[in-house]
Amino acid sequence: MLIGTCSMKVIMYEVSSLKGKRQILKSLIERIKSRFNVSIAEVGEQDKWKIAEIGFCCVSNSSKHVDEMINNVIHFIEMDGRVDITECQVEIL
Template sequence: MIIASCLLTLELAGVFSLKEKRSIVKSVLKRMPQKFNVAVAEVDHQDVWGTAVIALVTVGNDTARLHSQLQKAISWLEHHRPDAPIADYEIEILT
């Protein structure tokens, strides 16, 4: 079994309250599992307005497919959520 994870840091420049931030993050957390078959959670900076750290995780037996799946999720987020630009991301594969 191979575990692939991706840690995404989102910069939420136009957000001025936790309510606004949670609205954006909640939407992302709902769509990603439906679209890409990944587990998703906000894992850090929960009380910081302008930044969100989200983890995506998936499992399988093909490293290339898992990496591709996470890359597609990142690309989708970049194109469909301009209100949540990705400042940084890191993909890790555990075998």
């Protein structure tokens, strides 16, 4: 069994409040949950309204599948347009 984890920090330039941040993150997280088979949540920077830390993971029996899943989610986030990734740390256990 292999576990792939990814922790990333994202920045949102167009938000002006925590409410706006939560709306964007909730929408993004729900879209990722419905499209990909991963567990995902906001895991840090919850008191700042321009920055968020998102963590997600997937489990598989193939390292190739884990790597593809993580890269697909990262690409999906990059293409969203509402957030920019500033840091990204991937680990396969």
